[in-house]
Amino acid sequence: MAAITVQDIRxxxxxxEKIVMVTAxxxxxxxLVDKAGVDMVLVGxxxxxVVQGHEDTLPVTLEEVIYHTRAVARGLTGPxxxxxxxxxxxQLSPEQALANAGRLVKEGRAQSVKxxxxxxxxxxxxxxxxxxxxxxxHVGLTPQSVHAMGGFKVQGRSDAGAQAVMRGAKALxxxxxxxxxxxxxxADLAAAVTASLAVPTVGIGAGAGADGQVLVCTDLxxxxxxxxxxxxxRYAELETTIVGAFQTYAAEVRAGTxxxxxxxxxxxxxxxxxxLY
Numbered sequence: 176m177a178a179i180t181v182q183d184i185r186x187x188x189x190x191x192e193k194i195v196m197v198t199a200x201x202x203x204x205x206x207l208v209d210k211a212g213v214d215m216v217l218v219g220x221x222x223x224x225v226v227q228g229h230e231d232t233l234p235v236t237l238e239e240v241i242y243h244t245r246a247v248a249r250g251l252t253g254p255x256x257x258x259x260x261x262x263x264x265x266q267l268s269p270e271q272a273l274a275n276a277g278r279l280v281k282e283g284r285a286q287s288v289k290x291x292x293x294x295x296x297x298x299x300x301x302x303x304x305x306x307x308x309x310x311x312x313h314v315g316l317t318p319q320s321v322h323a324m325g326g327f328k329v330q331g332r333s334d335a336g337a338q339a340v341m342r343g344a345k346a347l348x349x350x351x352x353x354x355x356x357x358x359x360x361x362a363d364l365a366a367a368v369t370a371s372l373a374v375p376t377v378g379i380g381a382g383a384g385a386d387g388q389v390l391v392c393t394d395l396x397x398x399x400x401x402x403x404x405x406x407x408x409r410y411a412e413l414e415t416t417i418v419g420a421f422q423t424y425a426a427e428v429r430a431g432t433x434x435x436x437x438x439x440x441x442x443x444x445x446x447x448x449x450x451l452y
Contacts, residue, residue, distance in 0.1 A: 179214055179255045181287065181309045181353050187214070187386065188375040194354075194387025196257075196377050197395070200226050200243050204392050205250025213254050215377070217289065217389060218244040220259040221318070225393050232318045235261040237275055244283030257311050258285035262319045265290055269302035276303045276310075289356065291317035293343015297350040304351030312347030314340050314368075315381065316359025329380070331360040344368045344376075356389065357381040359406075380406035 187194050196215035199205045200222045208216055222243055223235040237260075244258040258279040265272035272290070279285045287309035290296050300310045315330045324330065331340040341364075344355050355376050357365045362382025369376045369385050378385030394402060397412035427433035 178253055181255070184214065184255060184375060185353055188373075194375055194377055196387055196389035198225075198389070198391045199247050199250070200392075202246045202250040205247040208392065209251045209253055214387070215257060215389075216247060216251060216254045217257045218247050218259060218283075218285070219289075219391070220261045221391055225391060231321050233262050233321070237261055237264045237278065241279060241283040244279060244285050248284035256284070256286045257289050258283055258287075259289050265296070265299045269299045272299035273302050273306055273308075276308050277306070280308055287311055287353070289313055291319050293339070294346040297346040300347055300350035300352055310347075310350075310352045311377075312344070312350075312352035312355040313358065314343040314347065314355060314360075315357050315365075318358075327359070329359050329361065331364045337361075337364050340364060341368055341371065344372060348372050348374050357385055380404070 184194060194215065195213045196217055197208050197213050198217045198219045198221060199208050200218060205216060218240060220232040220235040220240060222239070223229040223232045226243075227234070227239075229235075240258055240261055244256070248256055260272070260275060260279065264275040276288045279288050288303065289311040290300060290303075291313040293312070293314045296312070300312060303310050316324070316327065318327065321327060331337040337360075340357075340360055344357070347355050353374055355368075355372065355374060357368060357376050357378045359380040360368075362384055365376070365378050365381035366384025375386035377387040377389050379389050390407065393399065394407050395410050397409040398414055398417075400412060400414045424433065
């Protein structure tokens with residue numbers, strides 16, 4: 176599979192081809208999604224919840240995103256690699272945003288970076304793009320603003336909220352973002368935003384009208400069957416399979432049936448060992 180570029184992603188919108196994005200946080204998962212032939216891989220700051228067990232994404236540091244992005248990069252040959260800019264890595268100034276975006280590309284081997292926020296984030300996006308680093312925007316439900324939003328709630332339900340989402344998406348496009356993530360907004364609003372932009376959109380919890388879709392790898396694989404948001408479709412229920420495998424392993428170790436002779440190495444034949452000892 177040839178490496179997918181920013182230009183390839185942009186062309187997909189014009190060609191009417193849906194964009195497939197999935198998150199990954201380590202080499203093993205990256206290797207698997209690479210084999211599946213997805214278009215884009217996101218090292219999201221959702222790693223704070225998925226990998227680290229936090230209740231939100233706010234504790235994630237830039238160094239942690241760099242570490243996970245570098246691991247994911249080693250497992251990819253085709254998909255375009257996007258790294259999230261975590262909370263407070265770009266909010267202070269466009270110059271701070273550029274410096275940290277540069278670290279994600281230079282140290283993390285990301286091919287583009289993603290920033291949350293619309294109009295307020297546009298100056299940082301413009302500065303990063305000006306320096307030659309591709310940017311993915313993100314409007315709607317922006318998890319780094321969880322406290323301001325009063326929780327993980329659908330955005331853009333009111334006329335004022337919908338207009339803010341639309342203005343934010345257009346501001347990001349004007350600032351140079353090559354793609355915009357639409358999260359947690361009504362499907363009709365997502366379709367309207369998508370139609371109004373020349374750049375592609377990727378939705379999560381935003382209906383089928385976006386130019387593509389993104390899901391968290393462990394969510395679509397069913398690693399946690401208690402997590403059941405409306406927007407999620409599970410394509411496997413691996414929690415059951417994985418727990419069952421661990422239980423079987425534990426039972427065999429306790430029963431003394433693992434490891435068997437086929438899992439062991441012998442230096443000499445049993446007869447030679449008997450003579451020696």
